[in-house]
Amino acid sequence: MDALLSCLLLLVILAASLFLVSRAKKHYTGSGSSKLPPGTTGWPLVGESMKFVMLGPEKYISGRMKDCSPDVFRTSLLGETMAVFCGPAGNKFLFSNDNKLVTSWLPLSIKKALVFPDFVDNSVKDIAALKHNFMHEILKPEALRHYIPIMDSMARQHIEADWSPRKEIKVLPLSKKYTFDLACRLFLNIEDLEDIKRLSDPFSRVISGLFSVPIDFPGTAYSGAIKGGKMVRDELLSIIRRRAKQLSENKDMVATDLLSRMLLAMDQENDKLMNEMEISNNVIGLLVASYDTTSISLTMVLNFLAQLPHIYQEVMEEQMEIAKAKGPGELLNWEDIEKMKYSWNVVREALRLTPPAQGSFREAKTDFTYAGFTIPKGWKTFWTVHTTHKNPQYFPEPEKFDPSRFEGSGPAPYTFVPFGGGPRMCPGKEYARLEILVFLHNVVTKFKMEKTIPNEKIVFHSSPTPVHGVPVRLHLHEK
Template sequence: MLKHSPEIFQTSLLGEKMATFCGAKGNKFLFSNENKLVTSWLPQSLMKVLTFAETTKSHTDGHSAFTRILHRDVFSPETLKKYVPVMHALAREHMARDWKPNSVVKVLPASKKYTFELASRIFLGEADAERVRKLSEPFAVAMKGLFSVPVDLPGTAYRRAIRAGEALREELMRMVGERKKERDEGKGEGEARDILSKMLMERNGDGEFLSEKEICNRVVGLLVASYDTTSYAVTSVMDHLAQFPHIYNEVFKEQMSIAESKGPGELLMWDDIEKMKYSWNVVRESLRVTPPAAGAFREAATEFTYAGFTIPKGWKTFWTVYSTHKNPDFFPEPERFDPSRFEGSGPAPYTFVPFGGGPKMCPGKEYARLELLVMIHNVVTRFKLEKTIPDEKIVYYATPTPVHGLPLRLHPHQ
């Protein structure tokens, strides 16, 4: 930005000509021109790991059907309210199994385990531990090599990611086949209990059911979206709670007030989440300081001009969270952790963008909010946190990753 322009600059990423948009104006321009000047794009190297390569007419129909299901069923306000007790029940299981027996917990791997099990339960209706393991093991390998150098040779992380992606899709196709058989035999008709069931019931514009491979691709995409960024967000929040005792104390007071209002063994409900106002400000400040994703790609659908520069059709664009999140014009002393930034009307439009914006804003934003707040409640009402490696290094792959997985010492409340 200093060398070229504070608004836009050209670079090359992943072998593509890339126009990087900066600042709130750049965010507003791209978000406002979604499906007009720019369209969705993902690097082919990622698609090769995650999806079936065949592209058919069903792709567009499948996308619109999938979007319908997301907004109508999966992330609708009524459905989200039902997720809260499910999230709390699973978080309790995790606390008892993966946190309480240990004096030190590595937060990142523990968070990944929780988010994947939760996604399997809510999106796939799968609670069987062995079945979840068959999905989670190849999934973890695929995610690890997803952003490695895309060289498909034996022994490389990328080759391992491709093989793991194949194993993951094979297991998912088995699940899709079983559910399809149930559907065709009339079993469970009308009781679409999760996203997989709903997709099998959905028809495209021609009145045909979506193909099994199209459904599998969409489910993989949903697992990726609900897993990586949320796990890192949980880790970052726990890191900040351990670093700043005065902030932890305020969160603790808020969460204990909610815990004390519940009966023995009673699960959290939507109304409890709505009371977690300070905790949510802490989450948002954590997402500002260490955003789980650096930005997102788009492709120029037509030639257009921005800030005096012409972007040719076919070029790729990238908007970046850091050009606003760490900008002192929008957030004074940007490296200081201060949840009060989000009180009142909060930051200016298009400056706080961890979930993107416009028509392609992350549809799972509210789901992530619930998951993060439920996890905070379960941790702080049980433990005080202490970093065992105070200056643990953060490395940046696709997401900011503590090199040792953020080991925290747990001090149970008496």
């Protein structure tokens, strides 16, 4: 019903567009004195968003690179004129000029779903800005070392409760449950299942509709995202205020989680409510990443292991060596993670083939020139993994799963970019690495997995999503 309603609304928009404009601008532009990048504006109002969704990002991007330019092309996505930068040179240019020629940008539709209305018109930098660099501090490797035993303990509990009692499971929903539970524990110090559920249920609505057609009409996925976002923000404010009260009443309380540390450092001279909103905005960003990109990454790694026995065997042997060196009940530590070299190469190859994030947006701060074309001030830019990750020039036999690509010096610079690059590189990269490897260790040392749908279709929403959630049969290792 949601899909039908969304399609009907799109038809209304298209009809109105055709009434206002006699024909769509389908011809390619780029010649003349303006020297704008070649490309197409697509349909009025809708632009090329529908083609992007219908073809899928990988096919859409490769087609435009072929028809327009392998360096940079012009399009219209999310209601914005946009320049898509291609290849390692394009990636390097945008990463190197962050906060110089370009600045962070998010579509208005996404901000409306995620942040408080007071912040919708603010820049991404202002929304995510905290006076103290808590995000990078709590997510840097030195800090994360202390969380490895917690990750390991929670992974064991999760597998014991949700995997071991069953002969068959679906990897995707269980991965989402684990990654979200872990994020609540580490970032908010929340362990109660009911408290987590009050956040996770509306969060699923946000993620489901975040990248849908941005029409806030009852029954649409985007309307669900808007409602879910408000529920999440209300619940977070309640959590923040309860925690602030606990901290004020117990001055000796040790702040180990992100939320408590931010609250202790709040500037009392500023408006308290605005500080609470700023904290909530930052926590939401972390939870979105934990719920979607990290869980998809973990799912796709396990998907490849289940369908490639020879890869699984090598990973299992590496992980079993680590397990044999541990005492009874002894939890993983940093030194154990550093031994998982082949396993990490497997993870990286999974991220190359099925990257959880498609890329990132920027906004031009001034007019500038790239590859002979002018990018006007105010234009949006987009870099995407799909210009390099499966390019045979950088990755021979690109569809082949080959972890050896990451041995030695690995891929050429700016060709493997699942976490972005430059000053805006994903601060959660190391967190994701540890979370995936810890969970991977606990799965392969206990089970062998067998896919029940060998050629399961992968569709693209905000991330690559297995249609059936990767159902697998579990076979316990013989002792």
